[in-house]
Amino acid sequence: MNDIPKAELDRLQLGFVPLLDCALPVVAREGGFFAEEGIEVTLLRQNAWATLRDKVAAGLLDGAHMLAPLPLAMSLGLGRAPCDMLAPMLLSRNGNTIVLSEALADAAKAALTDDPAASARALGDYLRKHHQAARPRLAMVYPYSCHHYQLSHWLDLGHIRPDRDVDVIAMPPPQVVDAMRDGTIDGFCVGEPWGSLAEAEGVGRLVATSAQLWPDHAEKVLGVTRSWVHRYPATLTRVMRALLQASNWLASDPAHSDRALEWLALPPYLDRSVSHLAHFALDEPPIRQRLAGPDLLRPDPTAMAHVAEYIDQHMRSNGRRLDHDTLAECYSPVHYDHLAHQ
Amino acid sequence: MPAASALKVLLVDDEVVRAAMVEEALASEGHQVICHLTSPASLNDMVRRHQPDVVIIDMESPDRDTLESMSQLNRENPKPVVFFADEHDPDTMQAALKAGVSAYVVDGLVQSRVKTIIDVAITRFEAFQSMRQELDKARNQLAERKRIERAKGLLMKHQGCDEEEAYRMLRKIAMDRGQRIAQVANSVIDILEGLEKGS
Numbered sequence: 001m002n003d004i005p006k007a008e009l010d011r012l013q014l015g016f017v018p019l020l021d022c023a024l025p026v027v028a029r030e031g032g033f034f035a036e037e038g039i040e041v042t043l044l045r046q047n048a049w050a051t052l053r054d055k056v057a058a059g060l061l062d063g064a065h066m067l068a069p070l071p072l073a074m075s076l077g078l079g080r081a082p083c084d085m086l087a088p089m090l091l092s093r094n095g096n097t098i099v100l101s102e103a104l105a106d107a108a109k110a111a112l113t114d115d116p117a118a119s120a121r122a123l124g125d126y127l128r129k130h131h132q133a134a135r136p137r138l139a140m141v142y143p144y145s146c147h148h149y150q151l152s153h154w155l156d157l158g159h160i161r162p163d164r165d166v167d168v169i170a171m172p173p174p175q176v177v178d179a180m181r182d183g184t185i186d187g188f189c190v191g192e193p194w195g196s197l198a199e200a201e202g203v204g205r206l207v208a209t210s211a212q213l214w215p216d217h218a219e220k221v222l223g224v225t226r227s228w229v230h231r232y233p234a235t236l237t238r239v240m241r242a243l244l245q246a247s248n249w250l251a252s253d254p255a256h257s258d259r260a261l262e263w264l265a266l267p268p269y270l271d272r273s274v275s276h277l278a279h280f281a282l283d284e285p286p287i288r289q290r291l292a293g294p295d296l297l298r299p300d301p302t303a304m305a306h307v308a309e310y311i312d313q314h315m316r317s318n319g320r321r322l323d324h325d326t327l328a329e330c331y332s333p334v335h336y337d338h339l340a341h342q
Numbered sequence: 343m344p345a346a347s348a349l350k351v352l353l354v355d356d357e358v359v360r361a362a363m364v365e366e367a368l369a370s371e372g373h374q375v376i377c378h379l380t381s382p383a384s385l386n387d388m389v390r391r392h393q394p395d396v397v398i399i400d401m402e403s404p405d406r407d408t409l410e411s412m413s414q415l416n417r418e419n420p421k422p423v424v425f426f427a428d429e430h431d432p433d434t435m436q437a438a439l440k441a442g443v444s445a446y447v448v449d450g451l452v453q454s455r456v457k458t459i460i461d462v463a464i465t466r467f468e469a470f471q472s473m474r475q476e477l478d479k480a481r482n483q484l485a486e487r488k489r490i491e492r493a494k495g496l497l498m499k500h501q502g503c504d505e506e507e508a509y510r511m512l513r514k515i516a517m518d519r520g521q522r523i524a525q526v527a528n529s530v531i532d533i534l535e536g537l538e539k540g541s
Contacts, residue, residue: 047402047403047404048402048403048404048405048406048407049407050406050407050409050410050425050444051401051402051403051406051444054401054439054444055439058435058436058439060439079410079425080425140411141407142407142410142411143410143411168411169386169408169411169412170407170408170410170411171404171407171408172404172407174404175404
């Protein structure tokens with residue numbers, strides 16, 4: 001255990017957005033895995049992905065629980081000035097849901113089946129029959145997110161076009177359930193627990209999941225600036241080892257996931273938004289939230305192919321192209337493999 | 343200030359006093375300011391309706407993600423909004439970040455015109471911050487004074503002494519222990535109130 005040099009920093013501040021997939025940093029902190037590495041970590045809840053992004057870029061946060069496409073968008077200078085980023089390990093796979101309001105799901109007869117295209121086609125048929133009605137407003141969490149691209153993918157399956165058939169906006173996860181209840185939005189694609197919460201409160205209905213659309217897709221990553229990694233290499237290794245320990249601990253005993261859910265329910269993290277969950281469902285269909293498994297957290301540029309395709313498409317519309325070297329550097333497994341071979 | 347340099351500014355801030363301070367300062371320089379409390383759905387409509395040149399928004403506002411998605415998603419919006427990040431002026435960026443100001447501007451707007459607006463916002467956000475710190479300090483002092491009064495009252499009752507004597511006791515304990523009088527007052531209250539409850 002002492003083969004890695006002492007961490008250069010003994011105190012760290014990591015940002016997160018309240019979602020079930022921030023579980024690994026929470027377990028690593030509450031379960032003492034960061035402490036075992038000699039690092040005291042403060043987890044700071046952020047109100048918006050843009051705020052989390054700017055604080056990491058400016059060094060106000062050492063790193064953060066990030067949307068998998070965010071480090072790439074930052075490195076490419078999409079949405080803000082370029083900032084070289086690395087995603088040295090994943091924090092979760094799967095976990096997003098597409099939810100329609102009760103009213104829209106009923107009207108369109110859209111329901112969850114094994115085939116995510118079925119509900120998309122149902123909504124598409126309904127919208128074409130009722131095209132004179134107001135366009136439904138659908139929310140995702142951030143322009144450069146799997147949620148945005150998965151929602152686009154699902155809409156494509158139903159031949160539904162944003163701007164023509166539906167309006168798409170971004171909204172932070174903790175707001176979507178209330179916004180659906182008050183009729184501000186008619187659907188959303190967001191990570192857990194917000195989809196199951198909408199269903200538990202009788203506000204919306206799950207009609208597809210990201211695990212169906214892109215099985216085992218990388219959802220969240222640890223995001224750090226490249227200059228931070230240069231300055232604090234041992235700290236990064238120790239942070240990653242603590243997160244891996246947290247993942248192994250979760251997998252080692254079913255009782256541990258209940259303990260993790262208790263920690264997540266603490267007010268600084270997810271608070272009451274998880275009170276509808278009887279247990280922390282890991283790898284259960286249809287959502288298949290995954291936080292543990294052999295090489296599950298290993299980053300890999302080829303696993304980002306879906307995201308790369310959408311980002312390239314977006315950049316082409318602005319006369320640019322996705323630079324594949326940046327993609328490869330951002331999601332390079334070099335730090336992960338180095339740790340695994342220790 | 344000539345009318346030609348006047349810009350339309352949308353201010354998104356839930357701190358109404360701070361928003362009023364920024365609005366006043368910008369209006370006095372001839373800019374047209376629209377104020378808005380945060381709410382993602384109506385923000386969309388506000389931007390579409392008013393077509394602001396600049397949006398000044400509290401850095402911690404959850405509406406930032408909504409705002410950033412608009413330039414990418416709403417092709418019908420003729421004025422794409424971009425995050426103001428002036429790489430040539432890291433000092434302004436740092437100052438904005440520290441003050442909690444985020445700014446979005448219409449793509450193509452001359453940066454020097456925007457910079458004065460951002461500087462005004464930063465100054466007012468900072469002024470508000472120190473105002474609030476002063477207020478918090480005053481509130482704490484008031485609360486401390488009340489605790490000291492309470493401790494004096496308890497001592498007078500338990501020791502059968504007068505107010506002056508009670509205060510001297512508090513001060514002596516504080517000097518002996520190297521603590522502040524307010525801290526001593528808190529422990530005196532804990533102990534004596536505990537006795538009262540126990541009896």
